[in-house]
Amino acid sequence: MDIERGSGGYDAAYAAWQRDPDGFWAAAARGIDWAKPPATVFAGDQGVYGRWFPDGALNTCHNALDRHVATGRGDQVAFIWDSPVTGRTLRITYAALLARVEKLAGAMAARGVAKGDRVVIYMPMVPEAAIGMLACARLGAVHSVVFGGFAAAELAARIADAQPKLVLSASCGIEPGRIVAYKPLLDAAIALSPHKPDACLILQREALAAELLPGRDTDWLQAEAAGVPHPCVPVAATDPLYILYTSGTTGKPKGILRDNGGHAVALHNSIGMLYGLKTGDVMWTASDVGWVVGHSYIVYAPLFAGLTSVIYEGKPVGTPDAGAFWRVCAEHDVKALFTAPTAIRAIKKEDPEGRLMQRHDLGRLEALFLAGERCDPPTALWIEALLKKPVIDHWWQTETGWSITGNFRGLGLFPMRAGSGGKPAPGYHVAALDEAGQPVARGQIGTLAIRLPLPPAALPTLFNADDRFRSAYLERFPGWYDTSDAGMVDPEGYVSVMSRTDDIINVAGHRLSTGAMEEVLAAHPDVAECAVVGVKDALKGQAPLGLVVLKAGVARPDAEIARELVAMVRDRIGPVAAFKEARVVQRLPKTRSGKILRGTMRRIADGEDYVVPPTIDDPAILGELEGLLRRA
Ligand code: COA
Numbered sequence: 001m002d003i004e005r006g007s008g009g010y011d012a013a014y015a016a017w018q019r020d021p022d023g024f025w026a027a028a029a030r031g032i033d034w035a036k037p038p039a040t041v042f043a044g045d046q047g048v049y050g051r052w053f054p055d056g057a058l059n060t061c062h063n064a065l066d067r068h069v070a071t072g073r074g075d076q077v078a079f080i081w082d083s084p085v086t087g088r089t090l091r092i093t094y095a096a097l098l099a100r101v102e103k104l105a106g107a108m109a110a111r112g113v114a115k116g117d118r119v120v121i122y123m124p125m126v127p128e129a130a131i132g133m134l135a136c137a138r139l140g141a142v143h144s145v146v147f148g149g150f151a152a153a154e155l156a157a158r159i160a161d162a163q164p165k166l167v168l169s170a171s172c173g174i175e176p177g178r179i180v181a182y183k184p185l186l187d188a189a190i191a192l193s194p195h196k197p198d199a200c201l202i203l204q205r206e207a208l209a210a211e212l213l214p215g216r217d218t219d220w221l222q223a224e225a226a227g228v229p230h231p232c233v234p235v236a237a238t239d240p241l242y243i244l245y246t247s248g249t250t251g252k253p254k255g256i257l258r259d260n261g262g263h264a265v266a267l268h269n270s271i272g273m274l275y276g277l278k279t280g281d282v283m284w285t286a287s288d289v290g291w292v293v294g295h296s297y298i299v300y301a302p303l304f305a306g307l308t309s310v311i312y313e314g315k316p317v318g319t320p321d322a323g324a325f326w327r328v329c330a331e332h333d334v335k336a337l338f339t340a341p342t343a344i345r346a347i348k349k350e351d352p353e354g355r356l357m358q359r360h361d362l363g364r365l366e367a368l369f370l371a372g373e374r375c376d377p378p379t380a381l382w383i384e385a386l387l388k389k390p391v392i393d394h395w396w397q398t399e400t401g402w403s404i405t406g407n408f409r410g411l412g413l414f415p416m417r418a419g420s421g422g423k424p425a426p427g428y429h430v431a432a433l434d435e436a437g438q439p440v441a442r443g444q445i446g447t448l449a450i451r452l453p454l455p456p457a458a459l460p461t462l463f464n465a466d467d468r469f470r471s472a473y474l475e476r477f478p479g480w481y482d483t484s485d486a487g488m489v490d491p492e493g494y495v496s497v498m499s500r501t502d503d504i505i506n507v508a509g510h511r512l513s514t515g516a517m518e519e520v521l522a523a524h525p526d527v528a529e530c531a532v533v534g535v536k537d538a539l540k541g542q543a544p545l546g547l548v549v550l551k552a553g554v555a556r557p558d559a560e561i562a563r564e565l566v567a568m569v570r571d572r573i574g575p576v577a578a579f580k581e582a583r584v585v586q587r588l589p590k591t592r593s594g595k596i597l598r599g600t601m602r603r604i605a606d607g608e609d610y611v612v613p614p615t616i617d618d619p620a621i622l623g624e625l626e627g628l629l630r631r632a
């Protein structure tokens with residue numbers, strides 16, 4: 001499908017998709033090499049709400065690597081690993097990457113990993129994390145990457161659910177000022193999980209060597225060196241590529257399932273349509289492979305499109321300074337940078353005038369993309385004024401795998417509006433709905449929902465949990481997918497996402513469940529009841545605040561208990577939760593039916609106006625909390 005560039009290109013492309021969604025996606029599917037080209041684009045009678053390309057077959061790794069080497073691009077750099085925390089930089093060509101992936105796949109196959117088997121990957125930001133993912137894809141195995149900032153218990157919950165045959169991990173991660181020993185966390189997680197993997201491959205890093213358990217663990221590089229190169233295993237388009245666990249409203253994470261075919265088609269298409277990049281361009285997604293943004297735009301989409309992708313092991317500030325992002329962009333000729341608003345806020349705090357930015361030649365940088373949390377307009381305007389390039393906020397979720405809304409460089413940009421995530425991508429029909437499931441007037445706030453079917457790459461279901469998928473996403477508004485985000489669609493079609501409608505909070509672009517933190521606090525022997533709310537944080541967007549009521553007769557100092565609670569959350573969920581504050585209160589505000597009024601508490605803590613809920617049991621308690629929570 002020829003999509004017109006320039007003014008009106010977005011409208012034309014969106015209308016073309018609306019008129020003929022199958023034609024739109026059939027055209028996009030031609031960008032992918034198929035072992036068996038699909039005759040059917042979408043089958044509404046399969047799966048929970050339908051399946052994409054149900055009779056097609058392909059291999060994701062072939063589309064990421066082999067086909068580029070076969071067409072003469074083997075010498076092009078696929079990954080640039082830039083690691084200020086180790087002082088190293090490494091460039092890996094497509095041919096070299098393919099050679100490593102083939103051998104690792106062989107080593108994994110030798111350990112019994114075959115099509116459909118799960119492999120958990122718990123890794124720092126090193127090229128091997130991506131090599132592990134691609135080796136799984138090559139075998140038709142299903143990877144589940146767990147972010148390194150999660151603690152042993154969270155890793156254990158994912159191992160228990162995914163039941164991996166193999167775990168790929170490393171001896172350590174490197175955070176500024178501290179080495180995080182991963183191996184003891186992995187060992188503890190395996191001990192906690194009722195399911196045990198048969199084998200682990202451990203990447204030994206220079207900074208810290210891990211002890212290997214004879215019979216179970218093997219040195220990754222030795223195993224890879226001995227691996228017999230393995231060919232690509234074709235899989236059905238509907239076969240799973242990966243499971244990525246994300247926070248749900250309970251402590252039990254949801255296993256978001258991604259298929260092979262729809263994923264390859266939509267992600268490949270997005271590189272041109274949304275990011276405006278083409279083969280040979282350099283893209284840098286400053287996220288972590290443990291998040292969906294890292295899966296999609298550090299690893300898969302750039303490789304599908306034959307780009308060069310930067311893997312960065314460092315932070316926006318402190319490694320060594322707030323000029324790090326601009327140094328990386330300049331040094332590696334980055335054309336599109338993608339990060340979370342929190343990273344920009346961190347840079348703004350340290351370098352408000354952009355002095356460090358001016359030291360670097362950003363002539364080749366064309367656009368900055370932001371996602372992961374709402375971008376506050378002052379941050380968007382600040383960075384736009386300094387960079388003098390398009391700053392594109394785009395809204396998405398782990399569930400969708402790519403952007404629901406955005407601005408589309410490949411179609412010709414429409415004017416940006418700070419505070420809005422742009423307009424729906426072709427493939428998504430977005431509306432703000434009221435409680436009864438009816439679209440609210442344009443410009444009014446409602447629950448943002450996507451009309452079914454979801455586009456290719458979005459989750460077909462949850463891993464082994466069709467019923468949970470239906471009840472969590474599809475039942476509230478029949479015929480729609482409930483995003484659990486509140487927001488509005490304005491008269492010109494711009495979508496603004498304001499907040500979550502559930503108990504998910506967004507801390508430094510990381511999605512966390514307050515329910516999971518409450519489960520940890522409730523396990524403290526002195527705690528009678530508790531609530532965790534996300535309060536505003538100037539740097540991280542939101543930060544969790546724990547409020548606990550102690551059991552009668554507990555006489556220990558509040559501060560001591562608070563310290564224990566902070567340590568428990570760090571130990572059970574991980575440092576990524578950034579849970580630093582717990583306060584003891586006499587009682588929690590509740591409705592007469594006993595529901596804790598978390599939203600009201602959050603508004604009190606943020607110093608916002610609130611209405612006293614008519615169903616509140618005892619309104620006097622709100623005054624007490626105001627005195628306690630309102631900050632200066
Ligand atoms: N392995 C182990 N620990 C990790 C980790 C990892 N991969 N990533 C983070 N942590 C730890 C950090 O060391 C920190 O520990 P601490 O409490 O001992 O300081 C804690 O988890 C919280 O980390 P983080 O939220 O990253 O905060 P920070 O203060 O270290 O850095 C920012 C703040 C803004 C610089 C940082 O959050 C950032 O770069 N954010 C970008 C967000 C992003 O990429 N989001 C992805 C979605 S697009």
Ligand code: AMP
Nearest residue numbers: 371372373374394395396397398497511
């Ligand atoms: P995750 O699944 O970790 O990608 O987090 C998804 C959630 O992050 C969404 O449901 C939103 O609440 C929030 N989010 C992501 N991108 C944006 C954005 N551009 N604007 C506002 N909120 C966003």
